[in-house]
Amino acid sequence: xxxxxxxxxxxxxxxxxxxxxxxxxxxxxxxxxxxxxxxxxxxxxxxxxxxxxxxxxxxxxxxxxxxxxxxxxxxxxxxxxxxxxxxxxxxxxxxxxxxxxxxxxxxxxxxxxxxxxxxxxxxxxxxxxxxxxxxxxxxxxxxxxxxxxxxxxxxxxxxxxxxxxxxxxxxxxxxxxxxxxxxxxxxxxxxxxxxxxxxxxxxxxxxxxxxxxxxxxxxxxxxxxxxxxxxxxxxxxxxxxxxxxxxxxxxxxxxxxxxxxxxxxxxxxxxxxxxxxxxxxxxxxxxxxxxxxxxxxxxxxxxxxxxxxxxxxxxxxxxxxxxxxxxxxxxxxxxxxxxxxxxxx
Ligand SMILES: NC(=O)c1ccc[n+]([C@@H]2O[C@H](COP(=O)([O-])OP(=O)(O)OC[C@H]3O[C@@H](n4cnc5c(N)ncnc54)[C@H](OP(=O)(O)O)[C@@H]3O)[C@@H](O)[C@H]2O)c1
Numbered sequence: 001x002x003x004x005x006x007x008x009x010x011x012x013x014x015x016x017x018x019x020x021x022x023x024x025x026x027x028x029x030x031x032x033x034x035x036x037x038x039x040x041x042x043x044x045x046x047x048x049x050x051x052x053x054x055x056x057x058x059x060x061x062x063x064x065x066x067x068x069x070x071x072x073x074x075x076x077x078x079x080x081x082x083x084x085x086x087x088x089x090x091x092x093x094x095x096x097x098x099x100x101x102x103x104x105x106x107x108x109x110x111x112x113x114x115x116x117x118x119x120x121x122x123x124x125x126x127x128x129x130x131x132x133x134x135x136x137x138x139x140x141x142x143x144x145x146x147x148x149x150x151x152x153x154x155x156x157x158x159x160x161x162x163x164x165x166x167x168x169x170x171x172x173x174x175x176x177x178x179x180x181x182x183x184x185x186x187x188x189x190x191x192x193x194x195x196x197x198x199x200x201x202x203x204x205x206x207x208x209x210x211x212x213x214x215x216x217x218x219x220x221x222x223x224x225x226x227x228x229x230x231x232x233x234x235x236x237x238x239x240x241x242x243x244x245x246x247x248x249x250x251x252x253x254x255x256x257x258x259x260x261x262x263x264x265x266x267x268x269x270x271x272x273x274x275x276x277x278x279x280x281x282x283x284x285x286x287x288x289x290x291x292x293x294x295x296x297x298x299x300x301x302x303x304x305x306x307x308x309x310x311x312x313x314x315x316x317x318x319x320x321x322x323x324x325x326x327x328x329x330x331x332x333x334x335x336x337x338x339x340x341x342x343x344x345x
Contacts, residue, residue: 029239030056032086034077034119035093037061039195040139043232044090055236058084067093067115068107074122081126081134088239089123091116091138094171098143099303101166108166113173120181127183135184135243137235140175140253142191142223143168147307151222154313157189157253165304175253184249186242188235188317191257191310192267195228196338201264205271206344209286219265219294223310224257227331231256238321254320255312258328265294270329271336279340 031048035041036059048057058080065076080086095101095111116138123134145155146162163169178185194202202225208215234256243249262270269289276284286292297306317323 028054028056029088030084030086031058031239032077032080032084032089033057033059034065034067034089034091035060035062037198038092038094038096039193039198039200039228040231040235041092042197043195043228044092044235047229047232047236053236054240056084058086062093065093067111070115070118073115074118077119077122078126081122085130085132086134087132089119089134089136090235090239091119091136094139095167098165098167098306101170102303105166105170108170109173112167112170113177116174117177117181120178120183120185124182133184133243133249135186135239135249136178137239138174138178138185138187139231140187140189141168141171142189142257142307142310142312144172144175144189145307145310147221147309149309149311151309151311153309154311155255155309156313157255157316164307167304179251179253181251184243185251186238187251187253188231188238188256189253189312190226190231190255191223191312192225193228193231194225194332194335196335197228201225201267202271202332202335203339203344205268206275206339209272209275210283210344211285213285214291214293215268215286216293216295216300217265217268218297218300219263220296221306221308221310222261222263223307224259224261224312225267225328225332226257227326227328227335229334230258230326230331234317234321234323234325237323241321254317255314256317256323257312257314257325258331259325260327260329261311262328263294265292267328268292271332274329274333274336275340278336282340 033044045059048055095108101108127133144161144163146164163172175187194200269292272286
């Protein structure tokens with residue numbers, strides 16, 4: 001892959017005479033979720049298992065379906081497809097350690113890239129056996145862009161990609177594997193994911209806000225913090241509408257993130273300001289925004305490069321699926337209320 005060369009991000013299926021056929025989908029979608037232990041996977045399972053959910057769901061964790069072990073992964077997914085008969089596979093599993101990926105490029109490419117080619121093949125093989133199509137909803141990232149667009153101009157799904165670090169390149173390889181694979185696929189690129197579950201920036205800020213006297217946070221990267229619950233809600237709305245039974249199977253790339261834009265510094269200030277108001281009884285050591293210093297990306301010197309502009313234009317996704325996106329601050333509030341009600345893990 002040449003990361004600087006523009007590449008198509010939406011590919012129509014070669015055989016447009018074939019239409020999507022899945023009788024189960026017309027009634028109640030059956031979702032096989034990979035990466036069930038991660039932020040997005042956990043939100044998907046939680047929402048699907050709520051009493052009023054119209055979904056059937058089966059989640060597989062990393063140990064049940066390891067994407068870095070092709071044989072085990074292949075047999076686990078094949079078995080799950082045969083027994084559960086999903087209408088959709090939602091792949092929330094990924095190698096997401098952005099800096100560590102610089103030291104483990106092969107592993108990152110296997111998990112985020114090659115495993116997607118395998119998944120598309122597996123779904124197609126089983127679709128053929130069962131005469132019923134299985135569609136793949138996959139998540140990708142703002143890091144497929146180099147972020148050189150002026151801040152204020154959001155990236156469109158069809159804008160040329162130019163990932164800079166290993167993580168971004170590996171995620172882009174996964175997008176391409178699905179675009180070239182035999183199964184219908186929809187890739188949702190998202191950004192700056194946070195949750196009350198797993199590791200993320202919000203939980204780090206809560207911990208540091210109760211232990212440090214001063215924080216230094218990058219102020220020259222811009223994007224939309226997005227809760228895993230917002231992604232899961234959007235995903236469930238999408239799978240109820242996609243693919244339409246009359247549609248030719250296709251591969252598409254779309255964007256989904258929360259409304260609004262901020263910098264990591266702005267996000268940190270908001271997290272701690274809200275948290276102090278929501279839980280004044282906690283022993284905050286950061287008690288004002290003056291203790292949160294704005295620094296540049298070069299001062300922070302992370303091992304992997306990050307895009308300066310991570311803004312994703314989601315208008316096509318909103319239009320195609322009638323979605324309404326929450327503002328990131330509203331999504332943050334929901335997560336903080338849950339997080340601050342329990343001891344920080
Ligand atoms: N986090 C972000 O800020 C962000 C931003 C943009 C896009 N995205 C994309 O959004 C999607 C969901 O991200 P997330 O935030 O939910 O990530 P996450 O919390 O890191 O979850 C990823 C899941 O994948 C699992 N996993 C890692 N390596 C695996 C392997 N070899 N085989 C099977 N499973 C493996 C992890 O297992 P363990 O829990 O055992 O490690 C974890 O459960 C990913 O595609 C990611 O690239 C995330």
